[in-house]
Amino acid sequence: MSTDASPSRRGRIWFDALSAGGGMVATGLPSVCVADAPLGNATARFIAVVPDAHNRFPRARSGEVGLDEGWALARHVRAAISDDAKGWRRPLIAIVDVSSQAYGRREELLGIHLACAAAADAYASARLAGHPVIALLVGKAMSGAFLAHGYQANRIIALDSPEVMVHAMGKQAAARVTRTSVEKLEKLGEQFAPIAYDIRSYAKLGLLHKLIEGIAADAPTHTDIERVRAALVSAIADTRAGAPDLTSRLTSSAARETRAASVEVRRRLAEQWHGAHLGRS
Amino acid sequence: MEKMQYDYPATHPVAHRVHVGVVGSGDLEVLLEPSSDERSHVIVNTSVDGFGATWKNVLDRFFLRFQGAASIEINDFGATPGTVMLRLEQAAEGLRA
Amino acid sequence: MSVTAPRLDYRHFLERRSFIEMGARERVRAVLDAGSMRELLGPFDRIKSPWLPLQGIVAQADDGVVLARGTLDGTPALVAAIESAYQGGSMGEVSGAKIAGALELACKEWEQGRPILPVLLFETGGVRLQEANLGLAAIAEIHAAIIALRRHVPVVGVIAGMVGCFGGMSLAAAMCSRLIVTRQARLGMNGPEVIEQEAGIEELDAMDRALIWSLIGGEQRRATGLADDLLEDDANTIAAAIRQAFLTAAVAPARSAQVERYAELLRRIDPKDPPDPQSLRTLWNPEAPA
Numbered sequence: 001m002s003t004d005a006s007p008s009r010r011g012r013i014w015f016d017a018l019s020a021g022g023g024m025v026a027t028g029l030p031s032v033c034v035a036d037a038p039l040g041n042a043t044a045r046f047i048a049v050v051p052d053a054h055n056r057f058p059r060a061r062s063g064e065v066g067l068d069e070g071w072a073l074a075r076h077v078r079a080a081i082s083d084d085a086k087g088w089r090r091p092l093i094a095i096v097d098v099s100s101q102a103y104g105r106r107e108e109l110l111g112i113h114l115a116c117a118a119a120a121d122a123y124a125s126a127r128l129a130g131h132p133v134i135a136l137l138v139g140k141a142m143s144g145a146f147l148a149h150g151y152q153a154n155r156i157i158a159l160d161s162p163e164v165m166v167h168a169m170g171k172q173a174a175a176r177v178t179r180t181s182v183e184k185l186e187k188l189g190e191q192f193a194p195i196a197y198d199i200r201s202y203a204k205l206g207l208l209h210k211l212i213e214g215i216a217a218d219a220p221t222h223t224d225i226e227r228v229r230a231a232l233v234s235a236i237a238d239t240r241a242g243a244p245d246l247t248s249r250l251t252s253s254a255a256r257e258t259r260a261a262s263v264e265v266r267r268r269l270a271e272q273w274h275g276a277h278l279g280r281s
Numbered sequence: 282m283e284k285m286q287y288d289y290p291a292t293h294p295v296a297h298r299v300h301v302g303v304v305g306s307g308d309l310e311v312l313l314e315p316s317s318d319e320r321s322h323v324i325v326n327t328s329v330d331g332f333g334a335t336w337k338n339v340l341d342r343f344f345l346r347f348q349g350a351a352s353i354e355i356n357d358f359g360a361t362p363g364t365v366m367l368r369l370e371q372a373a374e375g376l377r378a
Numbered sequence: 379m380s381v382t383a384p385r386l387d388y389r390h391f392l393e394r395r396s397f398i399e400m401g402a403r404e405r406v407r408a409v410l411d412a413g414s415m416r417e418l419l420g421p422f423d424r425i426k427s428p429w430l431p432l433q434g435i436v437a438q439a440d441d442g443v444v445l446a447r448g449t450l451d452g453t454p455a456l457v458a459a460i461e462s463a464y465q466g467g468s469m470g471e472v473s474g475a476k477i478a479g480a481l482e483l484a485c486k487e488w489e490q491g492r493p494i495l496p497v498l499l500f501e502t503g504g505v506r507l508q509e510a511n512l513g514l515a516a517i518a519e520i521h522a523a524i525i526a527l528r529r530h531v532p533v534v535g536v537i538a539g540m541v542g543c544f545g546g547m548s549l550a551a552a553m554c555s556r557l558i559v560t561r562q563a564r565l566g567m568n569g570p571e572v573i574e575q576e577a578g579i580e581e582l583d584a585m586d587r588a589l590i591w592s593l594i595g596g597e598q599r600r601a602t603g604l605a606d607d608l609l610e611d612d613a614n615t616i617a618a619a620i621r622q623a624f625l626t627a628a629v630a631p632a633r634s635a636q637v638e639r640y641a642e643l644l645r646r647i648d649p650k651d652p653p654d655p656q657s658l659r660t661l662w663n664p665e666a667p668a
Binding site for chain 1: 416418419423425427428429432433445447471472475476479480482483504505507508509510511512513514515516517518519521522525526529545546548549550551552553565566567568571572573575576577581582593594598602604632633634635637638640641644647649650652655658
Binding site for chain 3: 282298300303304305308310312314326327328354356357358
């Protein structure tokens with residue numbers, strides 16, 4: 001019952017382009033691509049989740065983050081953490097083109113929530129260990145799949161392309177759950193940036209480090225690829241100069257406007273945290 | 282969505298603040314605090330439009346008995362008058378505690 | 379059975395207080411030491427959703443999350459509870475920021491050498507769709523905060539029901555150092571209705587309650603090693619188990635960090651011949667030696 005015509009090839013295209021000149025890491029899973037390849041004057045680990053028409057789990061054949069994918073992401077991120085534990089921490093580049101987590105009875109029974117948590121846990125742990133983690137959105141970055149693969153990054157970069165979208169639920173399902181139509185939902189998105197699907201609206205939320213315009217996302221030229229590499233290198237440098245947390249998502253000028261309540265909550269919490277002025281109950 | 286305001290006279294101050302309820306379907310929350318003047322002031326935020334007269338009826342009945350000077354905020358998600366009165370009385374009860 | 383035993387059971391039955399029937403604020407009070415609860419950003423601070431009223435939905439004054447500091451057997455603690463009666467316990471900008479922000483401050487406490495025990499009471503359908511991307515981003519920040527905090531102290535989660543724990547917050551539950559559930563609890567990533575919509579009714583009939591609980595209910599999760607404690611719906615029992623969890627959880631890594639163990643369990647599964655829920659309990663028996 002998928003509404004996609006055919007699975008997206010963006011993740012694969014950008015993984016191949018950016019990891020050129022590097023060495024593939026055997027994952028044993030065609031849907032999870034990992035390579036250690038040159039980036040700037042260092043080596044980075046590139047990671048992508050891609051479609052696999054022969055995935056042993058039928059509901060994870062179109063590039064979804066399913067059970068095996070979650071655990072494989074966790075394994076290869078943690079391998080980088082342990083390999084680099086005593087030295088220089090290589091950057092981890094999550095190439096994101098994930099339409100959703102896998103939906104299915106087996107997935108639920110077998111703990112897809114834990115598989116996705118393991119991936120997010122690994123990326124967060126890498127970040128805390130000092131690895132710069134950069135998410136590069138080249139296609140869809142949806143809900144649990146994005147939480148697992150990309151949302152724990154120090155910095156999020158996106159291609160300015162109509163197919164790049166971020167949201168908590170696909171349009172059809174979201175319309176059904178909120179008892180409205182896709183058209184009305186899209187109209188609401190024009191009014192309220194947090195509800196919109198497109199990447200330009202997402203950029204207003206202050207979560208994005210950089211939106212790269214003018215890239216041929218489906219068939220990148222050599223120049224396109226070099227521009228994206230440069231953006232990744234710049235994001236890595238920015239990361240190494242800052243704290244290994246997600247505070248940059250609250251400090252941009254867009255965030256201070258559109259996420260003002262998120263900033264205010266934290267400010268007021270800090271005020272009340274040590275307060276002795278309030279009575280006990 | 283509608284916002285309404287009502288004022289009532291009061292005879293004595295209110296001791297402390299009280300919160301009851303939850304903005305669930307068919308329910309409401311009541312935030313009651315000491316008023317800054319010697320009257321009671323009620324703000325009603327409701328998801329159901331057109332029931333101003335009903336709200337006034339319920340509040341009129343409540344304030345016949347309730348004489349404290351209170352600032353009351355009601356956030357309502359379609360509660361019946363009976364439920365509204367129940368929550369108001371729970372709030373008043375909380376003052377006696 | 380002695381003459382006194384039935385009377386003890388009877389008294390315990392009478393003294394039981396349903397945790398499920400309690401709202402979020404009452405649950406927090408029930409968990410913390412009596413008299414120790416100090417609420418943060420409570421209703422009178424009126425930090426509400428900026429987005430819901432613009433869409434014709436009345437905002438609750440605490441945005442559906444109750445935060446409180448207090449003590450657990452005298453040790454400083456933080457409890458965050460989600461109010462499922464408000465918007466299904468969904469995570470919006472403010473409710474998500476309250477949880478993430480509180481966990482971030484708890485982490486700072488530890489960095490400054492001051493202990494604080496974090497407890498999360500999950501009762502949520504996931505992201506609030508009226509705030510979509512801000513809710514999702516807040517959940518990512520909650521994940522980040524749990525992972526950071528877990529380096530210092532176990533993070534203890536409770537799922538009691540009846541809403542359960544779904545969506546992005548199911549990942550947060552999976553990241554907890556120790557997870558306490560009741561039989562009435564459910565823990566799953568995608569809501570049954572969404573699976574039915576995406577994959578069809580043959581894949582999952584969202585109205586089949588027995589089926590749902592057999593797949594993702596508290597008892598099934600405990601029996602397959604995806605939750606740690608299966609408890610009756612009683613506030614005293616749950617409060618005691620939370621205290622106990624901080625004593626026992628410290629040693630083993632959280633399950634979301636035990637990659638090889640769970641990947642190996644998954645390898646035992648053949649998707650062409652998948653186990654039914656009962657068989658999975660045998661295959662994934664948490665009490666079996668590794």
